[in-house]
Amino acid sequence: MSDVIRAKNFDADADARLAAIVDSSFDAIISKDLHSVITTWNAAAERLFGYTAAEAIGQSILMLIPERLRGEEDDIIARIKRGESVPPFETTRRRKDGRDISVSLTISPIRSRAGQIVGASKIARDVTDAKAAERRIRFLLREVNHRVKNQFAVILSMVRETAKHTTDPKEFERSIRDRIMALASSHDLLVTSDWSGGSLRELVEQQLRHFSQAVSIDGPEVILRPTAVQALGMAFHELGTNSAKYGAFGHHGTVSVSWAISGEGEEKTFELAWEETETSLAGIPSDGSKVRGFGSVVLLRVAPQTLGGSAQYDRSPGILRWTLAAPVASVIAENDTDETGVDGI
Numbered sequence: 001m002s003d004v005i006r007a008k009n010f011d012a013d014a015d016a017r018l019a020a021i022v023d024s025s026f027d028a029i030i031s032k033d034l035h036s037v038i039t040t041w042n043a044a045a046e047r048l049f050g051y052t053a054a055e056a057i058g059q060s061i062l063m064l065i066p067e068r069l070r071g072e073e074d075d076i077i078a079r080i081k082r083g084e085s086v087p088p089f090e091t092t093r094r095r096k097d098g099r100d101i102s103v104s105l106t107i108s109p110i111r112s113r114a115g116q117i118v119g120a121s122k123i124a125r126d127v128t129d130a131k132a133a134e135r136r137i138r139f140l141l142r143e144v145n146h147r148v149k150n151q152f153a154v155i156l157s158m159v160r161e162t163a164k165h166t167t168d169p170k171e172f173e174r175s176i177r178d179r180i181m182a183l184a185s186s187h188d189l190l191v192t193s194d195w196s197g198g199s200l201r202e203l204v205e206q207q208l209r210h211f212s213q214a215v216s217i218d219g220p221e222v223i224l225r226p227t228a229v230q231a232l233g234m235a236f237h238e239l240g241t242n243s244a245k246y247g248a249f250g251h252h253g254t255v256s257v258s259w260a261i262s263g264e265g266e267e268k269t270f271e272l273a274w275e276e277t278e279t280s281l282a283g284i285p286s287d288g289s290k291v292r293g294f295g296s297v298v299l300l301r302v303a304p305q306t307l308g309g310s311a312q313y314d315r316s317p318g319i320l321r322w323t324l325a326a327p328v329a330s331v332i333a334e335n336d337t338d339e340t341g342v343d344g345i
Helices: 001-026 045-048 071-081 127-164 171-191 200-208 226-246 294-306
Strands: 028-035 038-043 088-092 100-111 117-126 215-218 254-262 269-277 309-318 320-329
Touching: 028 045, 045 117, 045 215, 071 088, 071 100, 071 117, 100 127, 171 200, 171 226, 200 215, 200 226, 200 254, 200 309, 200 320, 226 269, 226 294, 294 309, 294 320
Parallel strands: 215 254
Antiparallel strands: 028 038, 028 117, 088 100, 100 117, 254 269, 269 320, 309 320
């Protein structure tokens, strides 16, 4: 008789330990009978699906399954009746508040002491965040592929246009190297933001720090769209290079970069100005007709066309001024990423 009592006590202790493990689990653990009626519901199931045990027990498991997926339950019950475990799989289930969540499910038969299959045990783990991360990674991989192709196209255009305006091989090599490094600098700024955009102020500082620290910068804090980062980064590099050779940076003059937003609603315009002052700057026609070289291509064609705007390059005695105006929507980021690149050079 004592052996029977000990066996019963052992079974009771084992049941208590099992119940404690189930109740403390971070995964939702649910049991159901062969009619898909919920028979047990742990605390994690309440957190995951929003139903209390009192609300869930006695209800059909179908209350957790979106209508389009209810055929899964028929297949699960059929396999359980055959004594098969259901390998882990990912699917969608519905919370009490109506929100769909991604879950990983593992389902096994429940047998009575006599070995008869009487139901199924289901372990559900929330993988919503993991699925979102997977989608983000796939999106970023597509973006990387797109951006790399775009970078190749821009570099090839740089090579072609630089070759048109450079006859000395060493000068050609130096110019290409510097322009690719400037492009890479803009790329670094975008990488730190997962290609969502970049600060205009940081872009100016980054592109001009190799030329001079004495640059006056004035304008509201704005985050540029990725294409604007690339286009304006190229423009600032060309302006800085030209200034170091012929203008204010090379002759201890002053350089200021300023921007503002004007207009209202859909008519808002982004206005950017580069101005350098130095007494040795010679005057040329304000239409830029005598501006030559790759820099003029970037400043008067590539940057404005990429941003859907217009630009002017004016030089008068002692002053050089480059201005750009474009729709705000094509310049300023709005929580989404660009799908296009810098227009062909």
